[in-house]
Amino acid sequence: MTAPSRNKNIGPLRRRALAAGAAALSVLALLAAPAAWAQPRQGGTLNWLVNPVPASIVPLTTTAGGNAEIGPKIVEGLLTYDYELKPKPLLATAWSLSADGLQYTFTLRKGVKWHDGKDFTSADVAFSILTLKQVHPRGRGTFANVVEVRTPDPYTAVVVLSKPAPFLLTALAATESPIVPKHLYEGTDIAASKYNSQPIGTGPFVFKEWVQGSHIILERNPNYWDKPKPYLDRVAVRFVLDAAARAAALESGAADLANGTGGIPLSDVERFRKLPGVEIDTRISPYLGSHQQIYFNLDTPALQKVEVRRAIAQAIDVNAFAKTVWYGLGTPSASPIGKGISRYHDASIQPYPYDPKAAEAALDAAGFKRGAGGTRLKLRVLYNPFQERRAADFVRQSLGRIGIDAAVESYDFATYVTKAYTERAFDITLESLTNLFDPTVGVQRVFWSKNFKVGLPFSNAAHYVNPEVDRLLEAAAVEVDETRRRQLFVDFQQIVHRDVPSIELGANPAITVLAKKVRDYGPTGEHIRGSFADLYFRP
Structure with missing residues (x-):
């Protein structure tokens, strides 16, 4: 059945006016077309x-912001992604997964040259993935199940796994897993290589x-x-x-x-x-999955008591933080898996209610009564320069109201990393550890006890140990059923919220x-x- 004409009864004058208007619009569209269809202009x-200044350029041995931003202009990954995180070709033109989920086969782009004129081949891919597994802060987890990378020919790389890794295909961007030249890195001290800078x-x-x-x-x-x-x-x-x-x-x-x-x-x-x-x-x-948080150093005796950590959480008004420090431009979230990863985020988790009086009572009960000058205890507060000094000052002022003398220490980025992750010279640190594209990559590193390693940046800063959390994270890392995987992450979020190794702030403004x-x-x-x-x- 044909739809009736909408112009049937409008009269000849109205029809002529509509026709004239349509013609005018067509002319305007034609006039606009060259600008719309123009090719991007070359040059400039x-x-x-x-900011801050990175220690190197390639995001190979570090996940620091400057490296992850600058490096991908020079080095590439196997894949890139759209805004729905669907993979798109880059150094790999095609890929497939075996039925058992244990082999990824990548067809590599032909005719690609390294900047020094050498050919890019599958040998570079195999070397890079196995190197990332050893030296990249997140690579130890991302590629934990990789047992070998086969190279049957120069343009085929087969990544062989011991267990499924449902997140792996999304971990292959240059900012996360850069492919580097084997002929320049092999046999060298990777961390000290001049090619990082x-x-x-x-x-x-x-x-x-x-x-x-x-x-x-x-x-x-x-x-x-x-x-x-x-x-x-x-x-x-x-x-x-x-x-x-x-x-x-x-x-x-x-x-x-x-x-x-x-x-x-x-x-x-x-x-x-x-x-x-x-x-x-x-x-x-x-x-990237922007996310910021406050971590407790659980090696600090006073902070080993969960009652003390919960009291501090009650003294920091997260919503006020978002309004004053972030000017209302961020997205608060009380869970370690933020709202940006909506398929795994547990929206039932809310911040501990802001209640300074209850916090003071809890500290009294925990044995930290106000002493001379009204001070209960002194804590060292650090902050990653990717957070603003204003954020650290907000925490200092909040803790001061309940009798905690929080001394803020400011450092450049490189010194901060050393202080926090090598010297562990802090009691509380304000961090900016992004959720990334999947919790196994971005969140597990923070709460997995096996990822505590002195000197490893952006890892388990709190030195948090909970065997049940380890079990849940390890199970989620290999679970291919999305419904079961989500439940594992929900259970994980609930336990972490009760244990309070951190105070989650949410997605900082982008x-x-x-x-x-x-x-x-x-x-x-x-x-x-x-x-x-x-x-x-x-x-």
Whole structure:
């Protein structure tokens, strides 16, 4: 049956008017078409602000933010991902999983060259995966079930597992699992390799120079396999430590792009929304899974008592924290698996009620009564520079109200990592350990007792040990049934919330400031941790 014409009874004059209007719209569409269909423009230098200064560039032996952001412009992963975390080809063009879930077969892209002219082959893939398993902070967990990587020919890599790893296919982006050149790393001290700071990759940009304290220069790879990309001639990574100076550079046009701690103060966001020359992007990378938290050092005698930890949790108003420190731009979450991983997040878990009086009573009962000057105990408070000093001050003030003298210590990023993870010279630390794309990769590392290792950054900072939590995490890591896997993670969240090794804050604000001329800086799920191969300047 044909639908009746909507113009049947409208009269000849009205029909002529509609026809004229349609014709005018068609003309406008044609006039607009060249701009819409235009190819990205070639050329230009991107001035990109990054903070804090990383210790190296490639995210091979560290998951630090600067490495994970800069490295993927130079080195690549087997895959990239869309905003639903569906895999897309990169160095691998095809992939398959065996029926038993124990073998991933990757078909590799042909004709790819390392920046020094050597051919990229399956030998590089095998070497990189087995190296990541040994030296990458999360790789020990991500690739724990990998027993070998077979290379039947230069363009086929077969990853063989002892047990299923349902998260593995999502762990292969450059920001998480970079593929590095075997011929330059093999037989060397991986952690001390000069190629961590002077990288040779297969990616769209070639490392040119690093002037310490100033900048890193990346230049267009003329031999990139995905021509005509990249579109930019150069990426200038600028290290500007002062937030006000970064804001001024972005406002004046001296800088084109900045994100997170490398960007503007949160207090400036609303003002920047009104500026004509810039845009504010609040998209959250699903691959990164932003999340921040407060960890207790469970080797500190006073903090070994769960009553004390719960009292401290009651003294910190998480909702007020989100409003004052995050300016209402974040997403509070009381569970270690935040709302960003909605399929595993347990929404029933809420923050401990803010109740300073109950906190004081609990501390009295635990044997920590106020002494001289009203002080119950003294605690050292650190904070990862990826959190703001204002966050640490909020915690200090909150604890001061219940008689805890919390002394905040400020360090640059490298010193912070040493203090927190090697010297363990803290009682409380404010961290920024992202959930990432799957709890087995982003969350297990924090609460799995087997991942406590002095000197291993961004691991089990609390030194939390609970055999049942270990069992649940290990079972979830190999469970292929999604319903059962979710229940394992829910049970895990409930136990951790009761044990209080941490106070979960939730997803911190994701604020990217970009000049209006900047286009396609984050088209993949990795967002700013992608390659910049698609980035171009519009006229």
